[in-house]
Amino acid sequence: MPSAEEWDEQREARMSDSATAMRHLVGYARPFLGEFLVVVGLVLVYIGTQVVQPWLVKIVIDQDLIVRHPQFRAILTIGLVYLGITIVGLFSNFTQNRKLQWIGQRIVRNIRNDLFKHIESLSVRFFDTHETGRLITNVSSDTNQVSQFFTSFLLSLIQDGATVLFVMGAMMLLDWKIALVSFVVIPVIVLISGLFRKKLRDNYRYTRSRYSRLIGYTAENLGGMRITQIFHQQQKQFDQHTELNERYTEGNINEYRWSVRFNRTFSALGNLCIALMMWVGGEAVLHRTIQVGVLYAFISYIQQFFNPINSLTQNWNTLQTSMISAERIGGVLLTKPEIEDPKMPVVVRQISPAGPVDMVGTIRFDHVTFGYDPASPVIRDVTFTIPAKSFVGFVGETGAGKSTLMGLLTRFYDVNDGRITVDNIDLKSFRQQDLHRLMAIVQQEVNLFSGTVRDNIRLFRPEITDAAVEQAATTAGADTFIRELPGGYNAWIRAKGANLSLGQRQLLAFSRALALEPKILILDEATASLDSATEVALQAGLTRIAAGRTTLVIAHRLSTIRDADMIYVMDHGRIIEWGSHEQLMAQAGYYRELVTKSVPAELVEREA
Amino acid sequence: MMRTFIVKRKWSYLAGIVAIGAAQFFQVRIPHILGNFINRLKVGGTTPHVILGFALDLAVVAAGYVVAFGLGQTQVGRLGRTWEFEMRQTLFSHWETLSARYFQQHSVGDLLNHSLNDVTAVRQALSMGLNQISQAVFLFLATLYMTIRTINLRLTLFSLVPLVFIPIVIAIIRPEVRTRSRLVQEGLSDMSESAEESFQAIRLIKAASNEAVEVKRFTEKTQTIVDRQMRLVRLNTVFQALVPLLSGIGFTVGLVYGGWLVIHGRISLGSFVAFTVYLSMLVQPLMQFGIVINLFQNASASIVRLQVLLQEKPDIQEALNPINREQWSGRLTVSHLNFFYPNATRPALSDVSFNVREGTTLGIVGKTGSGKTTLLNLILRDYDPPPASILFDGVDIRDMRLSDLRQLVAYVPQDGFLFSTTIGHNIAFANPTVVLEAVKAAALQSKIWDTIESMPSGINTEIGERGIMLSGGQRQRTAIARALIKSNAKILMLDDSLSAVDARTESEILQVLRQVRGEKTTMIAAHRLSALRDADWIIVLDRGRIIQSGVHQDLIKTPGFYADLYRIQTGGEPAHA
Numbered sequence A: 001m002p003s004a005e006e007w008d009e010q011r012e013a014r015m016s017d018s019a020t021a022m023r024h025l026v027g028y029a030r031p032f033l034g035e036f037l038v039v040v041g042l043v044l045v046y047i048g049t050q051v052v053q054p055w056l057v058k059i060v061i062d063q064d065l066i067v068r069h070p071q072f073r074a075i076l077t078i079g080l081v082y083l084g085i086t087i088v089g090l091f092s093n094f095t096q097n098r099k100l101q102w103i104g105q106r107i108v109r110n111i112r113n114d115l116f117k118h119i120e121s122l123s124v125r126f127f128d129t130h131e132t133g134r135l136i137t138n139v140s141s142d143t144n145q146v147s148q149f150f151t152s153f154l155l156s157l158i159q160d161g162a163t164v165l166f167v168m169g170a171m172m173l174l175d176w177k178i179a180l181v182s183f184v185v186i187p188v189i190v191l192i193s194g195l196f197r198k199k200l201r202d203n204y205r206y207t208r209s210r211y212s213r214l215i216g217y218t219a220e221n222l223g224g225m226r227i228t229q230i231f232h233q234q235q236k237q238f239d240q241h242t243e244l245n246e247r248y249t250e251g252n253i254n255e256y257r258w259s260v261r262f263n264r265t266f267s268a269l270g271n272l273c274i275a276l277m278m279w280v281g282g283e284a285v286l287h288r289t290i291q292v293g294v295l296y297a298f299i300s301y302i303q304q305f306f307n308p309i310n311s312l313t314q315n316w317n318t319l320q321t322s323m324i325s326a327e328r329i330g331g332v333l334l335t336k337p338e339i340e341d342p343k344m345p346v347v348v349r350q351i352s353p354a355g356p357v358d359m360v361g362t363i364r365f366d367h368v369t370f371g372y373d374p375a376s377p378v379i380r381d382v383t384f385t386i387p388a389k390s391f392v393g394f395v396g397e398t399g400a401g402k403s404t405l406m407g408l409l410t411r412f413y414d415v416n417d418g419r420i421t422v423d424n425i426d427l428k429s430f431r432q433q434d435l436h437r438l439m440a441i442v443q444q445e446v447n448l449f450s451g452t453v454r455d456n457i458r459l460f461r462p463e464i465t466d467a468a469v470e471q472a473a474t475t476a477g478a479d480t481f482i483r484e485l486p487g488g489y490n491a492w493i494r495a496k497g498a499n500l501s502l503g504q505r506q507l508l509a510f511s512r513a514l515a516l517e518p519k520i521l522i523l524d525e526a527t528a529s530l531d532s533a534t535e536v537a538l539q540a541g542l543t544r545i546a547a548g549r550t551t552l553v554i555a556h557r558l559s560t561i562r563d564a565d566m567i568y569v570m571d572h573g574r575i576i577e578w579g580s581h582e583q584l585m586a587q588a589g590y591y592r593e594l595v596t597k598s599v600p601a602e603l604v605e606r607e608a
Numbered sequence B: 001m002m003r004t005f006i007v008k009r010k011w012s013y014l015a016g017i018v019a020i021g022a023a024q025f026f027q028v029r030i031p032h033i034l035g036n037f038i039n040r041l042k043v044g045g046t047t048p049h050v051i052l053g054f055a056l057d058l059a060v061v062a063a064g065y066v067v068a069f070g071l072g073q074t075q076v077g078r079l080g081r082t083w084e085f086e087m088r089q090t091l092f093s094h095w096e097t098l099s100a101r102y103f104q105q106h107s108v109g110d111l112l113n114h115s116l117n118d119v120t121a122v123r124q125a126l127s128m129g130l131n132q133i134s135q136a137v138f139l140f141l142a143t144l145y146m147t148i149r150t151i152n153l154r155l156t157l158f159s160l161v162p163l164v165f166i167p168i169v170i171a172i173i174r175p176e177v178r179t180r181s182r183l184v185q186e187g188l189s190d191m192s193e194s195a196e197e198s199f200q201a202i203r204l205i206k207a208a209s210n211e212a213v214e215v216k217r218f219t220e221k222t223q224t225i226v227d228r229q230m231r232l233v234r235l236n237t238v239f240q241a242l243v244p245l246l247s248g249i250g251f252t253v254g255l256v257y258g259g260w261l262v263i264h265g266r267i268s269l270g271s272f273v274a275f276t277v278y279l280s281m282l283v284q285p286l287m288q289f290g291i292v293i294n295l296f297q298n299a300s301a302s303i304v305r306l307q308v309l310l311q312e313k314p315d316i317q318e319a320l321n322p323i324n325r326e327q328w329s330g331r332l333t334v335s336h337l338n339f340f341y342p343n344a345t346r347p348a349l350s351d352v353s354f355n356v357r358e359g360t361t362l363g364i365v366g367k368t369g370s371g372k373t374t375l376l377n378l379i380l381r382d383y384d385p386p387p388a389s390i391l392f393d394g395v396d397i398r399d400m401r402l403s404d405l406r407q408l409v410a411y412v413p414q415d416g417f418l419f420s421t422t423i424g425h426n427i428a429f430a431n432p433t434v435v436l437e438a439v440k441a442a443a444l445q446s447k448i449w450d451t452i453e454s455m456p457s458g459i460n461t462e463i464g465e466r467g468i469m470l471s472g473g474q475r476q477r478t479a480i481a482r483a484l485i486k487s488n489a490k491i492l493m494l495d496d497s498l499s500a501v502d503a504r505t506e507s508e509i510l511q512v513l514r515q516v517r518g519e520k521t522t523m524i525a526a527h528r529l530s531a532l533r534d535a536d537w538i539i540v541l542d543r544g545r546i547i548q549s550g551v552h553q554d555l556i557k558t559p560g561f562y563a564d565l566y567r568i569q570t571g572g573e574p575a576h577a
């Protein structure tokens, strides 16, 4: 795994620097500025009440107790005042707390939504290289960490910062000379934070990236558990998990250890300050420059001073964690979709809400060259034209580039060279959305969502009616088996359709494509898992509704495309033969060889 | 679960908690020193030397506090993280024991959330929570001790009375917090699930320009989380405000009653000062206490979720007295096999019987959903077949050791799942220690070697999640190679595993299989009849029943499903041409 490891580090390094990312994310707080101000107000009230408290005690000491004839009534009054102030303080703290959580929750929600939306907008290539498990940690836990920046760190900054200022002010009021002496501690604090900063950050970054590796691994293995079990590799997979888990835990413990060190350093500093104050203040009392009550107040102020400092340092950890998470999210958010919509897209008119548009569906590939890595092309200089409403087949050796060709047509990837047009308009002039309205693709891998069969067919689109769903399912020949499911169209699909046979899943995918009413229908080995009888029924259904639709079919089972208007034979990224079935059979080329190979046993023997 | 962990580590925990406790006893010395100090100052007659002595005293005590607390915190934090480690290990190994049915009922995103959020929630309670609780408790005890001993018993009791309400309130709101917190976790699970499905189906979503719909669905999930979180927050904040309120009342009592005591000369001014310092020292931990209690309550909801998960029993149980054999032959007998999926109303297989002799090939055809995959999966014991209905070498597979059975079967699934490692690791999956030659041999047999060689990093090429960087046929052939590398398997099962390869490659692979078939029993489920051309016997399934069986030559002549397929696939040429 070392190579993946390095790759990982590199990617983390390449990610946006945290300042930019954070600045970007701070934008999420802007809509809540007003509410934040209310929170700040409440915080100030709360702190005010907190700061007043030692003062009250000082009054008790200096005016009521230390005097010759102490008066209990005065103490009682001050006690009640104290209680009143405490209640006011707590109430504002309580309100503030709720408000802040409410703000924070909405911020996380907004970041999550935007992040999700952004990820959805990224191009397919992004998903080729980013594991789902990691993206999920981004959406689920990194967003949460970032929101702590607003709910924990900002709060602490305001609350503790203000406390520190108040306390400093109070100290200045009491006795500015002693106050100034105690402020020596401030540069020390700054210095120590500076020293710890890098260490804490690095630790956290290390831990986070280990963590998402671990989660990614877990996610993948949950998906492939069946294979692991059947191949009896539980031990091996478990050992790898252990290794990842150990690395993460090690980082995690280390990170924690350092943050404890950091926080304890500050509490040590705080207590040293008190000792210092006793010494300096004690002498001052001795020389009668200050009263005992003042010294008391000073000492409690220093304690009060270090409480927020401690809390600030703890939240400093929060700041670090949210910065790293912000970097990670930022890395995703700042990734530009590789494929962008043109500034001035062609206008595609929508005729009905679900599908039909005002185009016919003529497709042209014009000297198209493409490689996932441009250095090694997978499609080499391919040119062909598909007239509207025709039925075209693609065959060829596995890995020849057939699926890639369809990926180019749907603009999952952009061509490196050449041009693809639909109705003589370059693909790049369409908005992707319009382009995709125009076509539907059924792939060999079927993706199903948790939801009912009905929702899966209509892809959760409200504008596709129940009748349209059932119509599409009937055409695809899926209706029969759907009705046999417990619950029929409302049967719940779990875990990507594991309770259906693969062919049934494919039929659902078919129904889905039909429900979208595309102008161009692309079938990429979409019938590979269907038996021929079902396939024939399906094709009959298709031809019935095929009027006005261009259909592109990739198939290894040659009977699927025997009736095509045109068959293209691909090999190593080129089109090597084309023509109708009869023409190709007459040519005695690759196609003919395929056909001979594919006939069941008896014919082979006959030819042999 | 948490308890057993703590019990197991009781000494380590004890050490950590003792350290934290000790730290609190150090800390409560501080007000004591301060009180004495103030008293001395008030009495007068102190010298700078005495003052310095006090200051140093305090510094030493403070150092003790910092060191002990730091050690204790680190210890408890480390233990919490160790718990997290062990919990993740337990979860993973538990998942490894669970069978197909479980994974069909739970989505990856949902399961993952246990690892993502539940484990973390509990760990937080265990480390941060435990730290702060023990800090608060010890500080409380220490304060109690100090105030009672050095100041005044009644004063202490009076001002602490209000705190008695805290446990009462906890008892009242606890169940509600748990419920609300569970709902939050479920919301998070839902969201992860939705995100996971969506990211994996990205090509579909893009091609159908369904992004907006997906975003809307996701938005609903995040909104649910916000709503549920806020319901939890509302409860939590009330509780969090209540604790300091009670301590505030206590402080007031202390202030007034303490003042009264001073006036009446029952306690010294120094004691009074010390007492207020003690009380204010308690405020912070008590504030924390409210938060920590919430932490624990949220964690207890997560614990319940984890427990539910861990209590799940594997469906497939190892036989009590498994039959051990040195040598197994690849003979397979299926007799009167009936099978219902859980909660299904009609059987997926009914009364299926056949016999496969060692080294022969059985072909299985049938309509979509007729039960081919089900049949093969039963042989693998993905689900348990009824007793004595599937016999391997004369032994009921339920009496075999699960590991034996799975070692003996080489299987290519219908949807060949690949891992996101290198192609070499994927092929060598069944036997990681295998040498390069064996990988190459298997790759050659499944006709993927040429492709591997043409890849930039050859056998070390990373193939992406689920093998996304390979073409469909390449994926399938990798999965075939992964099965073929199990050279000592007795049965080879191909579940429609040649559907994504072209006819030429298919016939080449079949050629290879013909060579190995002397020693291996082979079962091929397929839709393309060309894949069955080598079968010694073919069964045709329909709705879980065998409707036809025989050899190819006979089947094409008998009117029926098989002959129909044949006609379609050969282009309408009459079957007996």
Ligand SMILES: Nc1ncnc2c1ncn2[C@@H]1O[C@H](COP(=O)(O)OP(=O)(O)OP(=O)(O)O)[C@@H](O)[C@H]1O
Pocket: A128, A372, A373, A378, A396, A397, A398, A399, A400, A401, A402, A403, A404, A405, B468, B469, B470, B471, B472, B473, B474, B500, B501, B502
């Ligand atoms: N996402 C990807 N990243 C990198 N390489 C890829 C990717 N997808 C496919 N390839 C490579 O591109 C080549 C063509 O793949 P493609 O999927 O187009 O083949 P195909 O003709 O559809 O084959 P099959 O019949 O097996 O489905 C293959 O060599 C494959 O390894």
Ligand SMILES: Nc1ncnc2c1ncn2[C@@H]1O[C@H](COP(=O)(O)OP(=O)(O)OP(=O)(O)O)[C@@H](O)[C@H]1O
Pocket: A498, A499, A500, A501, A502, A503, A504, A529, A530, A531, B104, B341, B342, B344, B348, B366, B367, B368, B369, B370, B371, B372, B373, B374, B375, B414
């Ligand atoms: N886990 C499951 N729970 C409930 N029903 C299931 C489950 N898996 C499959 N089924 C049902 O059992 C029947 C047989 O499914 P199976 O997967 O065995 O079909 P198949 O013959 O392999 O079909 P295909 O050719 O499409 O792969 C189908 O009707 C299917 O809906």
Ligand SMILES: [Mg+2]
Pocket: A402, A403, A404, A524, B471, B472, B473
């Ligand atoms: Mg393909």
Ligand SMILES: [Mg+2]
Pocket: A501, A502, A503, B372, B373, B374, B414, B495, B496
């Ligand atoms: Mg199947």
